[in-house]
Amino acid sequence: MTAQVLAEELGVSVRTVYRDIATLAAEGAAIQGEAGLGYVMQPGLFLPPLGFERDELEALALGLAWVQGRADPVLGRAADNALAKIHAMLPPEGRETVEGEEALIGPSPEPPPAVVPLERLRDAIRRQRKLAIVYRDAAGAQSARVVWPIALAYPDGVRLLVTWCETRAGFRTFRVDRIVEGAVAEERYPRSRRALLKDWRAQLD
Structure with missing residues (x-):
């Protein structure tokens, strides 16, 4: 998609599109192309760096703990990985919130195993x-x-x-x-x- 089309759809200038594409690419977004030719975003998910309040961190930790304990092994491992990524980008006080287990998930009966994965x-x-x-x-x-x-x-x-x-x-x-x-x-x-x-x-x- 060309910068001109993007600018028209978003209601901004072409220069703004060039600047924002460069910013997204610098932050790791999988965007290919260049000014004058057009851009393609590769498949996959991308999130820019995020900042979390203490309550937001507690909610994330609680939700990931729920997935670790109640979802299937594939999602459980994904929750482990997500928590490790969040932990790695947090300052020390944020890590204390994630590690502090201020809110806990109670025990749950183990669901019967699935035949179809x-x-x-x-x-x-x-x-x-x-x-x-x-x-x-x-x-x-x-x-x-x-x-x-x-x-x-x-x-x-x-x-x-x-x-x-x-x-x-x-x-x-x-x-x-x-x-x-x-x-x-x-x-x-x-x-x-x-x-x-x-x-x-x-x-x-």
């Missing part, structure tokens, strides 16, 4: 791909479904997959430990995940 389910959610599952209900009966996965939920002692179910033509929630098969299709589901989540939440009200 949660990484696969998260991949289908992120790429908005249909998912063909075989589900075993509480009585042991199995059924095949095609679902549109939109979120993973982590209530105490269980993990849930929130979906739009083509078989039932409505929103359905499945316990992850009872999904015995799960194949991610290349076909995207026809509605955006954000819109589906909005409708699902509205249904809960």
